[in-house]
Amino acid sequence: MKEQSRLIRNQAERTHNREHSVPLYLTSSFIFDDAEQGRAIFADEMEGNIYSRYSNPNTTEFINKVCDLEGAEAGLAFSSGMAAIFASFAGLLRSGDHIIACRSVFGSTHQLLNQLFPRWGITYTYVDAGKPEEWESAIRSETKMIFLETPSNPGLELVDLEWLGELKKKYPHIIFNIDNCFATPYIQKPLQYGIDLVVHSATKYMDGQGRVLGGVIAGKASIIKELMFFIRHTGPAMSAFNAWLLSKSLETLTLRMDRHCGNALKLAEMLEEHPEIELVRYPHLPSHPQYALAKKQMKLGGGIVTFIVKGGFERAKRFLDALQMILFTSNLGDSRSIATHPASTTHSKLTEEERGLLGIQPSSIRISVGLEDIDDILEDVQQALENSK
Numbered sequence: 001m002k003e004q005s006r007l008i009r010n011q012a013e014r015t016h017n018r019e020h021s022v023p024l025y026l027t028s029s030f031i032f033d034d035a036e037q038g039r040a041i042f043a044d045e046m047e048g049n050i051y052s053r054y055s056n057p058n059t060t061e062f063i064n065k066v067c068d069l070e071g072a073e074a075g076l077a078f079s080s081g082m083a084a085i086f087a088s089f090a091g092l093l094r095s096g097d098h099i100i101a102c103r104s105v106f107g108s109t110h111q112l113l114n115q116l117f118p119r120w121g122i123t124y125t126y127v128d129a130g131k132p133e134e135w136e137s138a139i140r141s142e143t144k145m146i147f148l149e150t151p152s153n154p155g156l157e158l159v160d161l162e163w164l165g166e167l168k169k170k171y172p173h174i175i176f177n178i179d180n181c182f183a184t185p186y187i188q189k190p191l192q193y194g195i196d197l198v199v200h201s202a203t204k205y206m207d208g209q210g211r212v213l214g215g216v217i218a219g220k221a222s223i224i225k226e227l228m229f230f231i232r233h234t235g236p237a238m239s240a241f242n243a244w245l246l247s248k249s250l251e252t253l254t255l256r257m258d259r260h261c262g263n264a265l266k267l268a269e270m271l272e273e274h275p276e277i278e279l280v281r282y283p284h285l286p287s288h289p290q291y292a293l294a295k296k297q298m299k300l301g302g303g304i305v306t307f308i309v310k311g312g313f314e315r316a317k318r319f320l321d322a323l324q325m326i327l328f329t330s331n332l333g334d335s336r337s338i339a340t341h342p343a344s345t346t347h348s349k350l351t352e353e354e355r356g357l358l359g360i361q362p363s364s365i366r367i368s369v370g371l372e373d374i375d376d377i378l379e380d381v382q383q384a385l386e387n388s389k
Contacts, residue, residue: 003069003186003254004254004255006065006068007065007068007069007250007251007253007254008251010061010064010065010068011061011247012057012058012060012061022057022058022061022244022247024058024240024241024244025052025056025057025058025240026240026241027052027056027240028051028052029050029051029052030048030049030050030051032048052237052240053232053235053237054232054237056240056243057240058240058241058243058244058247059077059237059238059240059243061243061247062077062202062214062216062238062243062244062246062247062250063075063076063077063216063218065247065250066185066200066202066206066216066218066250067218069185069186069189069250069253070180070185070189070190070191070198070218070219071189071191071192072191072198072218072219072220073219073220073221073224074218074219074220074221074224074225075216075217075218075219075224076216076217076224076227076228076231077202077214077215077216077237077238077243078214078215078216078217078231078236078237078238079213079214079215079236079237079238079239079242080201080203080213080214080215080236081181081199081200081201081202081203081204081213081214081215082108082109082201082215083215083236084199084200084201084215084216084217084236085108085109085112085179085199085215086112086236087217087227087230087231087234087236088147088177088197088199088217088227089112089117089122089145089147090230091226091227091229091230091231092144092145092175092223092226092227092230093117093122093144093145094122095120095121095122096121096122096142097122097123097142097143097144097145098122098123098124098125098140098142098143098144099113099117099122099123099124099125099143099144099145099146099147100124100125100127100135100138100139100143100145100146100147101113101124101125101126101127101146101147101148102126102127102128102129102147102148102149102150102152102157102159103126103127103128103129103357103358104129104149104152104153104155104157104358104359105147105148105149105152105153105179106149106153106179106346107346107347107348107349107350109147109149109179110347110349110350110354111349123142125138129148129149129150129152129157129158129159130157130158130159130289130290132159132160132163135167136167136170139171139174143171143174144174144175145174145175145176145177146164146167146174146175146176146177147177147178147179148164148177148178148179149178149179149181149182150178150179150180150182150183150188150190151182151183151283151294151298151302151304152182152358153181153182153304153346153366154304154306154340154342154346154347154358154360154364154366155281155306155358155359155360156182156281156282156283156288156302156304156306157290157359158283158290158293158294158297158298160293160297161188161190161193161195161297162193162296162297164176164190164193164195165193165194165195168193168194168195168196169194175196175197175223176194176195176196176197177195177196177197177198177199178190178195178197178198178199179198179199179200180198180199180200181199181200181201181204181205181333182204182302182304183298183302184200184205184206184253184257185198186253186254186257186299187257187261187298187299187300187302188297188298188299191218191219195219196219196220196223197217197218197219197220197223198217198218198219199215199216199217200215200216200217200218201214201215202214202215202216202246203215203331203333204331204332204333205253205256205257205260205303205333206246206249206250206253206333207245207246207249207333208249208252208253208256208333208334208335209249209334209335210331210334210335210336211245212241212242212245212246213242214238214242214243214246215238256335256371257300257303258300259371260302260303260369260370260371261284261300261301261302261303262374263303263369263370263371263372263374263377264282264301264302264303264304264305264369265282265284265285265301266374266378267305267367267369267374267377267378267381268280268282268285268301268305268307269285270378270381270382271305271307271381272285272287274382274385276309276310276311276385276389277307277308277309277310277385278307278308278309278310278363279307279308280305280306280307281305281306281307281359282301282302282304282305282306283298283301283302284298284300284301284302285301303332303333303368303369304332304366304367304368304369305366305367305369306364306365306366306367307364307365307367308361308363308364308365309363309365309385309388310363311363311388311389312362312363313343313362313363315363315388315389316341316362316363316364316365317341318387318388319365319384319385319388320339320341320365320384321388322383322384322387322388323339323380323381323384324380324383324384325337325372325376325377325380326338326339326367326377326380326381326384327339328340328341330345330346331368332366332368333368334368334370335370335371336370336371336372337367337368337369337370337372337377337380338367338368338370339365339366339367339368340365340366340367340368341364341365341366342355342360342364342366343355343360343361343362343364346366347360367381
């Protein structure tokens with residue numbers, strides 16, 4: 001079946017109750033048929049559910065759908081996107097290890113790297129996403145992982161996945177780990193280039209309606225097996241209810257992303273022509289400095305548009321306050337359009353210098369473009385720009 005059909009038809013095995021829609025498995029544990037079955041499942045000689053902190057039919061269905069989308073051998077589900085990112089580091093690294101990361105990582109990921117992991121003797125080096133020559137020169141004998149976002153949040157910088165796959169061949173012992181949240185596996189599939197792991201905040205486009213928290217890791221079975229030990233004993237499990245919702249939401253992922261991306265491109269084109277806008281970034285906009293790369297590795301440009309409004313921080317505040325339909329919140333990937341001010345919210349814990357290196361200015365705005373009629377989105381942005389002068 002084609003990808004869209006598999007998203008709908010790939011579901012947990014039907015029970016004796018003959019249900020049409022997959023039921024919710026709201027149980028903490030599972031019954032063994034006999035003592036031997038219990039022993040065999042605990043010994044990993046037989047597959048089966050033990051405890052919902054380890055696995056649950058709802059989380060398994062969700063994981064299977066994501067793995068099918070990403071082309072992954074195995075996966076794990078988590079209570080949030082940051083739980084997934086943290087586990088992808090902490091479950092694989094130890095004291096003395098070194099991480100290379102693109103400078104333009106999400107604010108909370110930045111805090112993991114420069115605040116938490118140094119406590120445990122894990123070091124890091126930042127490199128610029130758009131400067132491949134910096135990556136290989138940063139590799140040390142103790143480098144265990146390379147981590148990046150592409151496109152990045154909120155600057156929408158890209159890393160060449162084909163080039164990264166070639167780098168992986170030269171350093172097979174290093175784990176290559178990509179946050180694929182902004183693109184979703186519908187738009188790009190990093191594992192096809194030889195990458196080891198992808199992580200997602202399922203809270204975003206996988207849910208798509210701002211309802212639940214969730215995270216997921218997908219990748220090579222050997223690495224997922226190592227991570228399984230970590231999560232079984234630390235407990236960042238996704239709830240069965242959230243997995244049930246997320247699995248149903250994935251059925252419409254490709255349809256929603258088509259609309260998100262179509263609306264986002266039209267908004268970016270309008271902003272680029274507007275006299276009150278200093279700069280616009282959108283991967284499939286020809287003015288994007290990595291436009292050719294975006295067209296090569298991304299099926300569509302994504303649902304995020306980042307721009308700088310003229311007039312500094314105060315103008316940005318007035319613009320946000322003037323929006324009538326578009327919501328002001330720190331989330332993204334919702335059916336409803338959302339505006340965010342990165343400098344004072346998602347990336348506020350970074351220094352001004354660090355934000356500057358990421359292209360985040362006091363007047364930078366990030367809009368997660370929703371599924372509303374594009375005319376209404378454009379009208380709201382235009383009136384906010386006019387009324388915030």
